[in-house]
Amino acid sequence: MIMVCPPPVLFCNNAAIVKWGFGMSQLLAIGASLVCGALVAALMRLNASLAEALGVLESSFVVHLVGTLFALLLVGRSLGTSTTSRILAAPKALLGVGIVGVVIVLLSNMVVPKLGMALSTGIVVATTLILSVVADHFGWFGLPQLRVTLRRAFGVATALVGVLCLYLR
Amino acid sequence: MGLFISLAVGTGILLMLSRILNAALGIRIGYMAGSFVNHLVGTLFAGALLVCGLRTGTFHGGIPIPYYLGGLYGVIALAAGNYATAQIGNTLVTILLITAQVLSAALIDHFGLFGGQPIPLRASVGLGIGLLIAGAILVQRKPATSLQNHRMGSGPM
Numbered sequence: 001m002i003m004v005c006p007p008p009v010l011f012c013n014n015a016a017i018v019k020w021g022f023g024m025s026q027l028l029a030i031g032a033s034l035v036c037g038a039l040v041a042a043l044m045r046l047n048a049s050l051a052e053a054l055g056v057l058e059s060s061f062v063v064h065l066v067g068t069l070f071a072l073l074l075v076g077r078s079l080g081t082s083t084t085s086r087i088l089a090a091p092k093a094l095l096g097v098g099i100v101g102v103v104i105v106l107l108s109n110m111v112v113p114k115l116g117m118a119l120s121t122g123i124v125v126a127t128t129l130i131l132s133v134v135a136d137h138f139g140w141f142g143l144p145q146l147r148v149t150l151r152r153a154f155g156v157a158t159a160l161v162g163v164l165c166l167y168l169r
Numbered sequence: 170m171g172l173f174i175s176l177a178v179g180t181g182i183l184l185m186l187s188r189i190l191n192a193a194l195g196i197r198i199g200y201m202a203g204s205f206v207n208h209l210v211g212t213l214f215a216g217a218l219l220v221c222g223l224r225t226g227t228f229h230g231g232i233p234i235p236y237y238l239g240g241l242y243g244v245i246a247l248a249a250g251n252y253a254t255a256q257i258g259n260t261l262v263t264i265l266l267i268t269a270q271v272l273s274a275a276l277i278d279h280f281g282l283f284g285g286q287p288i289p290l291r292a293s294v295g296l297g298i299g300l301l302i303a304g305a306i307l308v309q310r311k312p313a314t315s316l317q318n319h320r321m322g323s324g325p326m
Contacts, residue, residue: 033257037267040242040266045277050237054227066238067211070244071204094193094194099210107176107183110173115170118298124181124184127182129304129308
């Protein structure tokens with residue numbers, strides 16, 4: 001459910017901007033990005049509220065069930081075609097992402113009622129920022145290596161001070 | 170408090186792992202099909218745990234319908250994120266997404282939206298959000314470099 005973000009590092013694809021100028025689709029994309037962020041915040045709180053009523057694992061189950069049904073609605077037509085064979089051909093380890101997803105919702109459900117949305121979100125975002133800097137530094141996951149620069153280190157420190165501010169009551 | 174902070178860090182680590190796996194899966198079978206498989210496997214896994222007797226609560230009715238819609242929003246958010254990435258690139262999407270996410274989180278806290286306890290906004294929260302967004306911008310790979318690579322004289326950004 002929370003895996004909404006695009007792949008961790010893609011090349012900045014500005015070909016569309018160069019070709020068409022700053023047009024409607026770019027404005028739409030900016031809107032879509034903002035909606036995406038707001039939805040992620042909303043669903044974290046909704047999942048946690050469901051967990052407070054049903055239980056953290058029960059909530060994670062329901063979240064994934066609803067997601068499955070809705071995604072099925074969107075991809076249903078293509079499942080009869082090559083998509084199915086591609087799914088079956090995919091490395092089985094990649095399917096484990098669903099298990100990771102259950103644990104993510106489970107943990108998020110435990111954390112959000114205790115820490116509140118702002119602090120929970122802050123810690124999660126800061127953790128992913130730090131991890132992507134570390135992963136880039138060592139060139140993990142087959143991505144082009146990018147050594148830690150002063151700018152990136154300063155960015156991590158800034159985000160951490162930000163989380164500290166969210167923590168202070 | 171310390172325990173829950175550790176759990177939140179754990180959530181972030183797993184989130185990063187799932188993004189990498191999702192990207193690898195999405196490249197192979199398409200992002201929407203990837204989302205379907207992801208949720209299906211999750212449903213089967215969580216369902217199996219529940220059937221095996223691992224319970225953290227009880228199923229019962231009388232819960233407001235919106236509480237059930239987190240999974241639906243997740244699928245929509247994934248589609249929106251992928252659409253945006255194809256249009257304006259990962260760097261800008263990440264910055265905008267984090268900005269909207271932390272601002273929404275603070276508003277949800279402040280007004281106690283979607284069933285949460287209200288946590289009134291404080292100056293330190295505003296400062297924290299600003300610093301977090303600034304950090305996210307600084308951490309991005311140099312967007313200027315890739316922009317310049319593509320720019321042909323009249324680039325708007």
